[in-house]
Amino acid sequence: MSIVLTPYWSPDEGIQKLKIEARAPAAPGLAPPVFSTKAQLDRTLLQLRSRTSPIEKYTFLAQAKQADVEAFYKLCLEYMPEIIPIIYTPTVGDACLQYSKIYRNPEGLFISLKDKGRIGNILRNWPLANEARISVVTDGSRILGLGDLGANGMPIAVGKLSLYVACAGIRPSSTLPITLDLGTDNSSNLSDPLYLGLRQRRPLDAEYDAFMDEFITEMGRVHPKVLVQFEDFSTDHAFSYLERFRNRLPLFNDDIQGTGAVVLAGLLSAARLVPIPRNEHRILLFGAGSASVGVAKQLMSFFTITGVSEEAARSQIWLVDSKGLVYVGREEVADYKMCMPPFLWRGGSHLTGYVIDFARRHYTGVPMKDLTEIVKYVKPTVLLGLSTIAGAFTPEVIRQMSQNTPRPIIFPLSNPVQLSECTFTEALIHSNGTAIFASGSPFGSEVIGGVRREPGQGNNMYIFPGLGLGAILCRAKSVTDSMVQTAAFRLAGSLSWDERALELVYPRIERIREISAHIAVKVIRAAQQAVCIDNSTDLKRMNDTILLEFVKGKMWNP
C-alpha cells in the first residue's frame, strides 16, 4: 500500500487543495505476471542511472516518490551515497533555481503574504494535519549560497524532510514542508512568466514580523505536536526569528545551530589528528552570515570544554566578512546596523549585532581585505569557508595555511558544490597532502602519493535528523542550546575505528541512521536535564540502552 498526495481544485473555497490517497496493490491482471519488489527496485535504479543530467535524475526521483513513497525510500536507504546528492545538496540547489520550470506536483504547503489573516486555514488544508511532527520552513530568502530564490525555495524544505525520513526514520506522513512566500527581491524571478510565487518585492520588517507572528501562532494551534526547523532565511531574519520564536514552539534554525554543531563535531575529530594542543588552535572563519556566526558561537565550546574562559575562547576565533578582517573600530562595519533589527544592536562600537562578539578588540593595523594577507597575519590552524565565494581558498592561501601548522584543517563549507571555496583536490595538492578536509557538499575521493584519501562532508544533515528525532520523541517544549551541543559531541564521538584509521572527520553516510539514533538519545537526555519535557515521561526511567532500543523501535522503515 502506498500513500499519494493528489492536488484538486476546491470550487467552494477557490483554492487548490491536496487529498491523500492510499493506493492498494493492483488487482490480478493489472500488474505484469512476473513482478517482484526487489526487481522493481533494480529497474528504478536502472532508469535513474539512464538519466544523464543531475536535474533529470532529480525530477525522475521526485516522480518516483510521488508514485510510491515506500519504494522511493527503499532506494534511498540502499543507495544512500548515490541518492542523497540528487535529492539534497548539490542537485537540490539546481532544483530550486529551476523550480518554476520543473514543477509538476505539489509536495508541500505554500503560504503567501496574501494569506495573512487566514494562515490557520491554509495550515488546516494539509491533508495529514493531525500527524505533522516535523516541519521544515523556509522563506526562500537565502537558499544555500544561491541567494533569494523566493517561492522556488520549496525543494530545500522537501529535500531536508526526505533526509529526516531516510536518515532518522521519521514517518513520511509526519513531515510538513512549508514555503512562506513573502515576495522576492530576485528580479529574474519577478520577470519570469513561469515563476510560481508572488510577483512583488519583500516587505519591510514590520509587515514581515506580523506575518511571522501569525504563522507561528497558528502553527502552534493547528499542529500542536510539530517541531519547526527554520531553513535558509536571510541572515538578519535567521537570527531575529530564532530568538523571537524559540520559546514559543520547539524550534531551531538549521543554518545557525545545525551547521554550528556539525562543524564543531568535525573540528573535534580533526583536532585529534593534529599535534597541537587544543587551546593553541587558531580559527579563521571566512564569511560572516548566519551560518558563519552560528559556527563561531558553537566553536566556543571547542575551547571552553577544556576549562578556558569564554574571553580566551573568543580570542582564538577570527572573522572575515566581505570587507575584510572584522575588528572593533573598522569604519565601514557600521552597515551591519542596516541589516540588523534594533534589539540586536549593541551600543558603544561601530560594530553591531551578533558579529561584534567576534570582532578583534585590539587590532590597530590597517584594514585587511586580502585573504592571503589575513592568513599570514592570523596564522590560523583552521580555515573555514562560509562565504559562497567559489575559489576563495586560492593555492596561495592553502600553501600559507601549511606554513602555520603541520596539518591544516581546511573546511570550505559553502553550498552547493560549485560555490565551494576550494575543491578537495586543490586542498590536497597545495598542502602536499597534509590538509584535513571537509566540505559542505560532497566531493569524490582522491589518490595522492599512492594513498586514497576521502573527503569529509561537513553538512548539517549529520545533525538535524537526530536532533529532530530526539526532540519529537521526548515532546520537548523547546530546543535548547544544550540539546544542540550534545548532538555535536555525540556526532564527534561516533567515528568507528576504521573511519578514524582513514582520518575521516565524519562517519560514513551509510551509518547515518544508526548515528541519528544515538544522537537522539543524547538529545532526549539533554532535554530532560533542561527540564523542557514533561516530568512524568517514561523515557526518564529508561537506562541508555533501553532508551536507544526505544528510539530505534520508533524509527520508520520502508
Ligand SMILES: O=C([O-])CC(=O)C(=O)O
Ligand atoms: O542544505 C545544505 O546542504 C546545508 C545548508 O543548510 C545550507 O547550505 O544552507
Ligand SMILES: [Mg+2]
Ligand atoms: Mg540551510
